[in-house]
Amino acid sequence: MTPDPSLNVLGGALAPCSTDPVTGFFRDGHCNTCVQDQGSHTVCAVMTAEFLAYSKYVGNDLSTPRREFGFAGLKPGDRWCLCAARFMQAADEGCGPQVHLEATHRRALEVVPLEVLQRHAIGRD
Secondary structure (H helix, E strand, O other), X not given: OOOXXXXXXXXXXXXXXXXXXXXXXXXXXXOOOOOOOXXXXXXXXXOOHHHHHHHHHOOOOOOOOEHHHOEOOOOOOOEEEEEHHHHHHHHHOOXXXXXXXXXXXXXXXXXXXXXXXXXXXXXXX
C-alpha cells in the first residue's frame, strides 16, 4: 500500500493526530490514507462523551476496549482518525467532535466540505 501525499486540508504538511492512542489507517499516528482505505480515515477528531455515545449507537463502538485487537478503547479527549463519512454523519446530527485541521488529511474534503471542518475546528471563535 502506497500512502497518498501527506497534506492537510489547509494545504500544508500533515501534522500528527495521536500516538497515544496510536491512530490512523497505517497506525502511524497520522491520518494518512491510500486507495485501499475505503473508509477514508482522514479526519483528526477529538473524542467527546457525546460523540462516543453516538458512534456506539450507530454501530461503531470506539469506547469499549477490544484487547484481542490491541485496542484499549477511546475516552473523551483522545484524538482519533475518524472516517470522513462518520464525521459528516455526526456533524449533520449535531454531535460532530472538534477537529484538528492541520492533522486532517486533504482527502477528507472528498466527503466533508472545508466549511464544515472549519466550524468544528479546535480553537475556533
